[in-house]
Amino acid sequence: MTEARFTRVYEEHVASIYRYCVLRTGSQADAEDVTAEVFARLLTKGSRVHEGDELPWLYAVARNACADRYRRDARHLRALERLEPGPIAFEPELRDRTLWRCVAALRGLEQQVIFLHTAEDKTFSDVARLLGRSEGAVKMAFHRGIRRLRAMLETESVVPAASHGVEGGCDAS
Amino acid sequence: MPRERMTRSADALEARIREAVGDLPAPSPAARERMRLESIRRAEGAPRIGRQGGSRALAGLAVAATVAALAFGYFASRPLPAAAVVARALAVLEQPGVLHYREDLTSTQAKGVSRSSGEYWIDVAGGRLKRASVSPDSAEVRREESLIASGTAVGVRYSDDGVFADESAPYDITHDGAYARAAECRAMLERGDLRLNGTATIEGERAYVLSGAYPSEDGAVTTAVVYHVSVEDFRLLRMETTRPATPGASGPDDGLNEVWRYTGFEVLPPDRVPASVFTIEIPGNAVRTVRRSYSRDSLARFDAFDLYWVGERLGDLVWDGAFSYTNEDPNPPLIRVRHEVAETRYTRGASDPSGVSVSIRPRMPEGRLGELLGNARGRRADVPMGRALVGGSSTWGWTGVLNSGRSTVMVSANDEADMMRVLQALRPVK
Numbered sequence: 001m002t003e004a005r006f007t008r009v010y011e012e013h014v015a016s017i018y019r020y021c022v023l024r025t026g027s028q029a030d031a032e033d034v035t036a037e038v039f040a041r042l043l044t045k046g047s048r049v050h051e052g053d054e055l056p057w058l059y060a061v062a063r064n065a066c067a068d069r070y071r072r073d074a075r076h077l078r079a080l081e082r083l084e085p086g087p088i089a090f091e092p093e094l095r096d097r098t099l100w101r102c103v104a105a106l107r108g109l110e111q112q113v114i115f116l117h118t119a120e121d122k123t124f125s126d127v128a129r130l131l132g133r134s135e136g137a138v139k140m141a142f143h144r145g146i147r148r149l150r151a152m153l154e155t156e157s158v159v160p161a162a163s164h165g166v167e168g169g170c171d172a173s
Numbered sequence: 174m175p176r177e178r179m180t181r182s183a184d185a186l187e188a189r190i191r192e193a194v195g196d197l198p199a200p201s202p203a204a205r206e207r208m209r210l211e212s213i214r215r216a217e218g219a220p221r222i223g224r225q226g227g228s229r230a231l232a233g234l235a236v237a238a239t240v241a242a243l244a245f246g247y248f249a250s251r252p253l254p255a256a257a258v259v260a261r262a263l264a265v266l267e268q269p270g271v272l273h274y275r276e277d278l279t280s281t282q283a284k285g286v287s288r289s290s291g292e293y294w295i296d297v298a299g300g301r302l303k304r305a306s307v308s309p310d311s312a313e314v315r316r317e318e319s320l321i322a323s324g325t326a327v328g329v330r331y332s333d334d335g336v337f338a339d340e341s342a343p344y345d346i347t348h349d350g351a352y353a354r355a356a357e358c359r360a361m362l363e364r365g366d367l368r369l370n371g372t373a374t375i376e377g378e379r380a381y382v383l384s385g386a387y388p389s390e391d392g393a394v395t396t397a398v399v400y401h402v403s404v405e406d407f408r409l410l411r412m413e414t415t416r417p418a419t420p421g422a423s424g425p426d427d428g429l430n431e432v433w434r435y436t437g438f439e440v441l442p443p444d445r446v447p448a449s450v451f452t453i454e455i456p457g458n459a460v461r462t463v464r465r466s467y468s469r470d471s472l473a474r475f476d477a478f479d480l481y482w483v484g485e486r487l488g489d490l491v492w493d494g495a496f497s498y499t500n501e502d503p504n505p506p507l508i509r510v511r512h513e514v515a516e517t518r519y520t521r522g523a524s525d526p527s528g529v530s531v532s533i534r535p536r537m538p539e540g541r542l543g544e545l546l547g548n549a550r551g552r553r554a555d556v557p558m559g560r561a562l563v564g565g566s567s568t569w570g571w572t573g574v575l576n577s578g579r580s581t582v583m584v585s586a587n588d589e590a591d592m593m594r595v596l597q598a599l600r601p602v603k
Contacts, residue, residue, distance in 0.1 A: 010209055018200045018208070028198060032208055035200075039212035099193050118190040119197060150186050 001046045009046070009054045010039055016055070016120055017062050023104055023115060024066035034065045041065075056130045059116075063108055102152040110145030113138050207404075210257050214369065255369040258381045259362050261407040262400075263355050270440040271296045272351060281430045283418070293350045294450050296443060301451045302346040320453040321346050327453055336459040340466075351435075354412060358400065361385040372404060375411050379404040393587070394426075408438045461501040466494060472602055475515065478535040479578040480602040482517045483595050490519040490529060490591070519595070529586040529595050536581045561596055565589060575599075 017038055021031035038061045042054070049057045103114060112131060116122045124142070128135040200208065266272065272295040280287045291306035302321040307314065319328035319337075326339035346352070361367040367385035374380065380401035388395050394416060401411040411434050418428025467475065469485070472495050485492040497515040520528030558576055565571030571589045573596040575582050582599060586592035 010212075014205055014208065015199050018204075019197045022197055028204075032200070032204055032211075036208045036211035036215060039208065040215035043212060043216035099189060103190070114190065118187060146186055153186075 001043055005051075006039075006043055006046070009042065009058075013055050013058055014039070017058050019119060020059065020062055020112075020115055021066060023100065023111075023119075024063070025069060030069060034062065034069055037065050038062045053132075056132055059112060059130070063112070098153065099149075102149055105152065106145050106148060109133075109141045110148065113141045114145045114149070117142055206261075210261075213257055255367050255383055256362055258369055258383060258402055258407070259358055259367070262402050262409060263359065265407050265409075265440075266351060266355055268440045269298065270442050271299075271446045272438075272440055273446075274351065274438040275436050277434045277436070279432045279434075281432075282428055294446065295346060295350055295352070296446075296451070297347060297352075299443060300346065302349055303451055303453070304350065318453050320451065321349070322451060327455070329453060329455055329459065331456075336455055336461045337464070338461065339464040351409065354400075354409065357387060357398070358383070358385075361387055361398070373401060375401050378410060380410050409435050411435065458503060460503075463499045463501070464496055465499070466496040472517075475602070478515075478533065479580040480515060480517075480533055481577065481580065481582050481599045482531055482602050483519070483598040483600065487519065487595065487598055489521050490595070491521070493518040493520045493528065529584065529591050531595065531599070532583045532585070533580045534583075536576055536579050563592070563596070565592070 014035065018031055018035045021034045021038075022028055025031050025034060038058055041061050042049075042058065046054065046057075103111060106114065109131070113127055116127045116130060117124065122130065124135050124138050127133075128138045131138065133141075273293065275290065275292045278289045278291070280289075287308070289306055289308040291304060294301075294303040296302070300322065303318070304320075305316070305318045307316050314332070316331040317328060318331075319326060321327075321344050326337075326344050328337040328339075329335070330337070348356070358367065362385075366387065367383055370382045370384050372379055373382050380403055383400040383402060384398070385400075386395050386397050397415045399411075399413045400409060402408070403410055411432065413430070413432045415430045416426050416428060472480065475497070477497075480495075482492070482495075483490070495515065495517040515534075516530060516532040518528060518530050561573050561575040563571070563573040570585060570587045571592040573584045573592050575596070577599075578601075584592050584596045584599070586595065
């Protein structure tokens with residue numbers, strides 16, 4: 001990948017990917033680490049990605065990288081909890097922590113659609129293009145996600161930090 | 174749940190999400206730069222950098238660094254991580270204001286360890302530089318200060334109150350201190366001799382490790398150098414140079430390891446720097462040495478003693494300038510003002526900047542009188558007229574000495590053939 005293309009893609013999308021990673025990891029330090037990893041992969045493998053298709057590719061890499069990170073850190077987090085009883089803090093100052101915990105617990109596509117449509121203010125049409133899905137599928141994922149989110153919030157079934165490494169958690173089952 | 178109620182509920186939840194979105198942080202400019210640099214490093218196969226603690230400040234610096242990185246044009250078709258670090262380290266020096274820092278030097282050689290400390294104030298825009306250093310030694314503590322202002326350099330050595338003035342204006346202060354390090358670093362980068370080798374911790378501070386090498390002027394010796402540059406704000410934290418040890422050799426730099434530690438780095442607005450910083454106090458009884466440089470015309474007017482050279486060109490050797498030192502000693506009983514030495518230099522340009530040196534001293538009487546007048550041992554006043562004394566080695570270079578008229582002439586070169594060629598072609602400047 002050329003430097004010019006990397007610079008353009010980085011400048012356009014780093015903030016979105018970073019915020020997505022903050023949402024997934026609950027930590028700005030971890031989000032920095034994962035975001036750097038995502039763009040490192042863009043440098044090494046991005047030449048295969050068609051021009052204009054970078055953002056959905058970056059989201060997919062970010063989602064997998066966050067999952068990898070969680071798997072890698074899970075044992076460490078559990079050890080930390082045993083050593084220092086108490087919740088693991090969600091670093092960003094979020095007023096509606098319960099909401100974000102539950103968003104973080106949504107399934108991949110639903111979470112991505114809700115994030116892009118609300119946090120990134122994309123239209124359903126844009127989200128569909130970004131994720132390589134039909135607009136109908138995106139709308140369905142959004143409404144299904146909202147329904148699951150509402151159900152989680154109504155029950156507020158907080159469980160130990162097992163699925164996303166942040167304070168408490170929402171039962172996404 | 175009725176469908177209408179479900180829709181209202183979904184809308185309310187979406188609104189709740191939109192309201193909460195504002196809390197999700199955007200990366201600061203400094204964080205953007207850190208992530209960009211780190212992604213480039215990882216793409217190059219460098220090891221991961223651990224989580225960074227401490228401040229996320231210095232956003233402005235990072236923005237300046239980005240501009241500098243682009244301006245320097247270091248990125249070719251593929252980003253170079255070492256280039257990115259160097260560009261950002263250089264950008265630190267390009268902030269407007271007076272650069273102030275301290276450096277501690279530890280020199281280690283087979284014969285022992287010595288230490289010195291220094292403090293720099295550098296005002297590039299104002300053309301001013303002040304350097305103060307202290308060298309503790311078993312025999313004495315030597316303090317030196319030097320000041321460069323208005324294109325003239327003045328230095329004071331307090332151990333013997335010697336004063337050195339360099340009237341060879343203009344003096345480029347970016348050839349000194351941190352700027353000289355930056356120039357070395359940039360030159361190595363452009364030669365492809367500098368690499369980013371992961372990170373290390375310097376007294377608790379995370380730092381990039383840049384390793385490189387640069388040749389001596391004559392190309393005979395390569396010095397290894399390691400820079401540590403702060404991950405957080407790209408300050409130079411530490412520099413280490415190591416020259417190879419030659420079996421059996423005991424030269425002043427042979428096997429020399431030097432470690433510079435940089436602390437207290439700050440860039441101050443010029444109006445916050447006390448006026449006393451850019452002044453220097455010269456003792457009244459100081460021995461004053463003035464260095465002057467000469468053009469071709471002014472060299473012809475030099476008449477303190479006879480000057481010799483080989484013209485403005487001798488084969489591939491080209492005249493590179495001339496200068497003299499004048500000593501002024503106001504202390505009784507021997508108050509004197511005299512020229513100590515004049516030198517003309519010849520080089521082959523950038524391919525061989527060391528070249529050949531022709532230094533000329535006023536010829537002194539032999540024996541005790543000569544010593545009283547400053548004819549220190551080793552000046553070979555005893556070389557017979559009309560003959561030359563030559564000697565040297567491939568390690569130490571070659572020297573030829575002859576006496577002629579009122580002068581003693583010494584020709585020095587790395588190569589014996591160069592030395593002999595110049596020695597045989599010497600002629601008066603006038």
